[in-house]
Amino acid sequence: MTAALHDLLPNRTEIETAARTVYAAMQATPQYSWPLLNQALGTELWVKHENHAPTGAFKVRGGLVYMEKLSREQPQLRGVISATRGNHGQSVGLAARRFGVQASIVVPQGNSREKNAAMSALGVSLIEHGKEFQESREHAAQLARERQLHMIPSFHRDLVGGVASYWMELLSAQPDLDVLLVPVGQGSGMCAAVAARNALGLRTSIIGVVSAHALAYKLSFEQRIKLESPVTTLIADGMACRVPDEASLAVMQSQVDEVLAVTDDEVADAMKLYFTATHNVAEGAGAAALAAALQIRGRLRGKKVGVTLSGGNVDHDMFADILRRPAREYADSACSNGGAGDESRLQQRRAA
Structure with missing residues (x-):
């Protein structure tokens, strides 16, 4: 690992220390290989079920580690503030309550009602501001200065250390995975996957996944410069990033093989497939x-693949609409669709 990466990513000892903090509050989550998903993909797929975490999403691990260290180092802390579309806020809320710290969370106007309710139930002081996440984050930073609160970022080494505990669980249980596919929001999940793979000395290929309606990380990754991109996704709010984080982008550019983009329709189809094949609820x-x-199942045939069901916090009405969608048929096309067609579409998407 280069010196720059060493500064950004926790090592194995740090991840194992973070894991002890995580396991004081929750158990390890399971990983399963589901027959109907394997049939749809034409390969062996392992799903890491972070939707089984206490807040229904992976981010709680990072919040626990960050807050434990913060409360130990700053025992007179007045309070913390952060911005979120939901899962990060629930993580902060649960961790703040566990360590006796008051938390305020800024969310965009029109944010998920059910995620807002979940945060409020954890004792969070909820503030609505802005039309999208970046505006909420900027407002949270302003309030932090005005109210002398500690601003919890969306990306931080301690957050990555906590999140990496779940990738360590998966990769320790299935060390021969050929490929990991990892969704990218602000980058803590992606960087945690890299940190865990490197800590275990594995050679697993890592592919990032962004929303086709929030392309900042994909464009920045491919053009090797930080770029903003508008956010128009209606379903994948956990990936609704307009401005990439420079630290997580640097990790991606040196450690990730490629970044794919999935449309809202593709995400909705996958949400429905998760339910019909496993009876698990997945958010976007x-x-x-x-x-x-x-999307690239032709290229994955014959490989052992790992994915994360990183969260299950989807609003009831949205999920009901998704379950009413016509079911997609995957098995036949998975058997007949070679990698060339998928690669051609990927190249067309990149050119676009």
Whole structure:
């Protein structure tokens, strides 16, 4: 690992220390290989079920580690503030309550009602501001200065250390995975996957997944410069990033093989497939890795693949609409569709 990466990513000792903090509050989550998903993809797929975490999403691990260290180092802390579309806010809320710290969370106007309710139930002081996440984050930073609160970022080494504990669980249980597909929001999940793979000395290929309606990380990755891109996704709010984080982008550019984009329709199909094949509920970002695997299933045939069902916090009405969608048929096309067609579509998408 280069010196720059060493500064950004936790090592194995740090991840194992972070894991002890995580396991004081929750158990390890399961990983399963589901027959109907394997049939749809034409390969062996392992799903890491972070939708089984206490807040229904992976981010709780990072929040626990960050807050434990913060409360230990700053015992007179007045309070913390952050911005979120939901899962990060629930993570902060649960961790803040566990360590006796008051938390305020800024969310965009029109944010998920059910995610807002979940945060409020954890004792969070909820503030609505802005039309999208970046505006909420900028407002949270302003309030942090005005109210002398500690601003919790969306990306931080301690957050990555906590999140990496779940990738360590998956990769320790299935060390011979050929490929990991990882959704990208602000990058903590992606960087945690890299940190865990490197800590275990594995050579697993890592592919990032973004929303086709929030392309900042994909464009920045491919053009090797930080670029903003508008956010128009209606379903994958966990990937609704307009401005990439420079640190996580640097990790991606040196450690990730490629970045794929999945449309809202592809994500919705994957959400429905998760339910019909496994009876697990996936939110948009939580189904993105499966959506990407289905998109390139011809290329994945014969490989052992890992994905994360990173969260299951989807509003009832949205999920009901998704379950009413016509079911997609995957098995026949998975058997007949070679890698060339998928690669051609990928190249067309990149050119676009």
